Amino acid sequence: MKNKIFLLFFLGIFLIGIASAATYCCEKTTGSNPAYCQNVNDKTQCDSNFKSISSFCETSSFCQSGTCINQQEGTCISSTQTACESNNGFWSSKKKSELPQCQLGCCLKGDSASFVTQIACTKQASDGTATTFQSNVNTELSCLAMANPQTQGACVYTKDYVKTCELITKKDCQDKAKTSTLSGVEFHDGFLCSAQELGTVCGKSQKTICDDKGNVRFVDTCGNLANIYDSSKIVDENYWTKIQTPTCTPSNNLGNKDSKSCGACDYYSGSMCKDKKTGDAVDSGDFLCKNLDCTDYRGPYGEGVATPTNLATASNYPKHGETWCATSSKIGNANSTEDINSPGATYFKLTCYNGEVNTPEECDSTRGKICSETADKTSGFKTANCRKNVWEDCWSQTKQTDCEDISLRDCSWKNSGGYSFTENGLTNTDASGICVPKYAPGFERTNDKVDPNNDVVKSCGAAKAVCHVKMEKAIGGDWKCAPDKSGIFGLGSFKNNCSCLDSNWKTQMNNICTSLGDCGEKTNYFGVKGYAFDFVTTQTISS
Amino acid sequence: MNEKRGNRKFSHCNFSLKNRRGMMNKSGQVTIFIIIAIIIVAVGILLYSFYPQIKTSLGTAPQNPSSFIQSCIENDITNAVSKLSSQGGSIAPENFIVYNNSNVEFLCYINEYYKNCRVQQPMLKQHIESQIKNQIDKNVDACFASMKSSYEKQGYTVDLKTGEKRVELLPKRIVSTFNYSLTLTKGENVQRYNPFVVVLDNNLYELTAIANSILDWETTYGDAETTTYMTYYHDLKVEKILRGTEGKVYVITDRNKGNKFQFATRGQIWPAGYLAPTL
Numbered sequence: 001m002k003n004k005i006f007l008l009f010f011l012g013i014f015l016i017g018i019a020s021a022a023t024y025c026c027e028k029t030t031g032s033n034p035a036y037c038q039n040v041n042d043k044t045q046c047d048s049n050f051k052s053i054s055s056f057c058e059t060s061s062f063c064q065s066g067t068c069i070n071q072q073e074g075t076c077i078s079s080t081q082t083a084c085e086s087n088n089g090f091w092s093s094k095k096k097s098e099l100p101q102c103q104l105g106c107c108l109k110g111d112s113a114s115f116v117t118q119i120a121c122t123k124q125a126s127d128g129t130a131t132t133f134q135s136n137v138n139t140e141l142s143c144l145a146m147a148n149p150q151t152q153g154a155c156v157y158t159k160d161y162v163k164t165c166e167l168i169t170k171k172d173c174q175d176k177a178k179t180s181t182l183s184g185v186e187f188h189d190g191f192l193c194s195a196q197e198l199g200t201v202c203g204k205s206q207k208t209i210c211d212d213k214g215n216v217r218f219v220d221t222c223g224n225l226a227n228i229y230d231s232s233k234i235v236d237e238n239y240w241t242k243i244q245t246p247t248c249t250p251s252n253n254l255g256n257k258d259s260k261s262c263g264a265c266d267y268y269s270g271s272m273c274k275d276k277k278t279g280d281a282v283d284s285g286d287f288l289c290k291n292l293d294c295t296d297y298r299g300p301y302g303e304g305v306a307t308p309t310n311l312a313t314a315s316n317y318p319k320h321g322e323t324w325c326a327t328s329s330k331i332g333n334a335n336s337t338e339d340i341n342s343p344g345a346t347y348f349k350l351t352c353y354n355g356e357v358n359t360p361e362e363c364d365s366t367r368g369k370i371c372s373e374t375a376d377k378t379s380g381f382k383t384a385n386c387r388k389n390v391w392e393d394c395w396s397q398t399k400q401t402d403c404e405d406i407s408l409r410d411c412s413w414k415n416s417g418g419y420s421f422t423e424n425g426l427t428n429t430d431a432s433g434i435c436v437p438k439y440a441p442g443f444e445r446t447n448d449k450v451d452p453n454n455d456v457v458k459s460c461g462a463a464k465a466v467c468h469v470k471m472e473k474a475i476g477g478d479w480k481c482a483p484d485k486s487g488i489f490g491l492g493s494f495k496n497n498c499s500c501l502d503s504n505w506k507t508q509m510n511n512i513c514t515s516l517g518d519c520g521e522k523t524n525y526f527g528v529k530g531y532a533f534d535f536v537t538t539q540t541i542s543s
Numbered sequence: 544m545n546e547k548r549g550n551r552k553f554s555h556c557n558f559s560l561k562n563r564r565g566m567m568n569k570s571g572q573v574t575i576f577i578i579i580a581i582i583i584v585a586v587g588i589l590l591y592s593f594y595p596q597i598k599t600s601l602g603t604a605p606q607n608p609s610s611f612i613q614s615c616i617e618n619d620i621t622n623a624v625s626k627l628s629s630q631g632g633s634i635a636p637e638n639f640i641v642y643n644n645s646n647v648e649f650l651c652y653i654n655e656y657y658k659n660c661r662v663q664q665p666m667l668k669q670h671i672e673s674q675i676k677n678q679i680d681k682n683v684d685a686c687f688a689s690m691k692s693s694y695e696k697q698g699y700t701v702d703l704k705t706g707e708k709r710v711e712l713l714p715k716r717i718v719s720t721f722n723y724s725l726t727l728t729k730g731e732n733v734q735r736y737n738p739f740v741v742v743l744d745n746n747l748y749e750l751t752a753i754a755n756s757i758l759d760w761e762t763t764y765g766d767a768e769t770t771t772y773m774t775y776y777h778d779l780k781v782e783k784i785l786r787g788t789e790g791k792v793y794v795i796t797d798r799n800k801g802n803k804f805q806f807a808t809r810g811q812i813w814p815a816g817y818l819a820p821t822l
Contacts, residue, residue, distance in 0.1 A: 035652040068665035078762040079665040087666040362785040
């Protein structure tokens with residue numbers, strides 16, 4: 001009986017323990033961040049008007065993950081049942097990839113293309129323009145590349161006794177013949193309205209305009225688009241007769257950036273049709289293939305991770321589409337990873353598009369993610385990405401090859417003077433080196449204070465080193481480090497740690513310490529040195 | 544040489560002015576000019592601030608009722624669209640992050656570490672449409688009432704039947720349709736108007752489609768690559784602003800029109816250190 005009472009008592013404690021650590025899944029939470037399907041520790045955080053269950057949302061029926069289908073628009077998005085149905089969506093427990101109505105394809109409508117579902121494609125036809133859905137096209141880029149203008153030509157007609165013309169498709173021209181009161185409607189496939197042989201009032205002009213493909217095009221005197229702007233062909237009769245592909249692209253200026261004479265722009269090479277601004281020069285018209293490189297940018301840019309002192313110049317600036325890495329650290333240099341990992345420093349990814357450098361994208365506030373950059377060997381074109389800083393298992397690596405295996409971790413091998421990490425901190429084990437994070441992780445700062453219980457903060461303690469030195473004092477003399485003794489046949493030999501008294505030892509230990517994170521004596525990202533204190537303490541343990 | 548000629552002309556002009564105005568001294572002239580300038584500015588401000596109301600009370604309402612409704616409600620729609628575009632699609636966000644003085648709604652959120660976020664607003668387009676509709680609802684009725692009274696003052700017999708209000712985000716435009724029926728009668732002349740359609744030149748439809756795509760990436764991979772969108776869509780600017788453990792804000796901007804849509808997400812948040820704190 002006594003045993004049973006004991007058993008119940010322990011069981012009671014055990015159950016109380018479970019209950020206090022329980023997780024509830026709220027269909028909707030309350031408080032300052034009300035949201036659907038969140039796990040909480042306290043049931044009172046659940047909105048009482050919605051369901052809640054004592055389990056994780058991942059296993060609950062109402063917060064099960066699935067696909068929310070917008071049947072009107074033909075769009076699908078991963079969502080929980082609750083969030084979907086409370087917004088009048090149709091929810092399916094299946095994944096998007098398993099639902100035929102959610103499969104994307106290429107929707108061709110007139111000159112444009114979009115990568116959407118079949119329902120969305122059908123909806124696009126609601127304005128009367130026919131659409132074609134191609135389910136076999138499975139990437140967005142290949143779909144957008146299919147956007148191709150339908151064959152255009154000169155639609156000649158007589159209006160108010162004047163023979164005029166419009167550059168449109170054959171179908172539009174036929175529609176014009178049916179629905180309008182125009183007379184003598186004729187379609188001339190591949191012809192421009194300015195063609196002399198058509199005998200319309202439309203002729204050559206020196207005016208230009210941007211077309212919807214981002215090229216500079218001539219316009220005729222009636223305002224119709226003509227061929228791509230080429231100043232050498234302003235008066236070329238042949239160039240104003242039939243629709244032609246441009247031939248003015250020189251090999252040394254891909255995309256005709258800022259070209260005075262050619263309007264064949266190329267977004268992917270870094271040019272796009274834009275208005276002529278002060279300082280721009282063109283032979284004719286008011287538009288040009290504007291250079292989309294960030295030529296005016298003078299912010300951080302350089303080899304490796306750019307610091308605030310590595311700035312772009314008039315001859316070395318970011319190219320259109322380029323992404324590169326930068327750090328907020330004002331100390332260190334681009335090619336060293338040590339100094340730029342100063343307390344408070346973070347990594348950024350910068351982007352140049354359309355002649356503009358976007359708002360820097362911070363990778364992580366505590367260097368949990370770092371910026372990684374590669375450059376094309378030939379062109380030097382940079383591509384950067386924020387990626388995880390894999391530093392967690394550096395300490396457990398005892399071989400240099402394992403430590404510096406970049407496919408597995410972000411660590412570096414340091415000369416440690418024989419010290420290695422042990423349970424008691426740094427201990428002299430005659431190790432050949434020590435493995436530390438390459439990009440020292442930072443501390444979380446809340447209201448300018450560091451949480452001392454944080455694991456990273458605690459981890460600084462791993463670099464605690466104790467060195468025992470035997471000192472001796474001659475009569476009337478000073479304390480000195482006792483020299484090593486070899487003894488006779490090993491008997492009476494003694495090895496002392498006199499090297500610990502050198503300032504080098506202190507520096508070496510501090511280097512290991514500072515590599516672990518925001519630990520040890522460091523200068524912060526802004527260039528302010530940390531509180532100076534003697535981090536080597538001497539204690540007499542026996543006399 | 545030209546300069547000299549110019550000076551001479553000016554002095555001649557000044558001299559003739561003096562002759563015409565007799566003994567009026569310079570300071571008097573300046574005072575009058577200042578007063579006239581103040582009056583012009585004040586009238587300008589009044590007209591700018593109360594134009595539709597002044598138009599109505601003066602009985603100079605436009606003849607076309609559709610134009611009346613367009614001019615009366617267009618500003619409200621523009622303001623509503625502008626506000627909700629900067630707040631993640633909601634007029635009064637509940638779960639938000641403060642960014643650039645705006646309360647930006649979390650469209651995808653999780654309160655835990657390491658996990659991908661869960662979509663909070665899977666029917667974003669419909670949600671925005673209903674938000675715009677709710678925001679302009681009262682003013683639509685006020686505009687129709689104002690139009691009715693305006694035509695009555697002009698001697699028309701007005702028969703106004705209310706109907707359904709609908710707001711739709713469509714490619715490159717936002718269309719508000721008010722299925723109201725208006726009949727104006729003056730003598731034997733009867734004019735009927737139905738429905739009333741207000742079109743706003745705005746590409747929120749395209750921006751929300753991009754937002755949905757970003758949300759899809761966030762729920763699947765925990766992040767979205769902004770440069771992909773700028774590579775595909777040449778007139779688009781997509782920015783991602785990290786806000787520590789609070790989450791991140793995405794800002795999608797149309798470079799040509801300047802239309803902007805921004806929203807927040809919170810997912811794949813990693814605390815500093817080895818282990819995540821408990822919930």
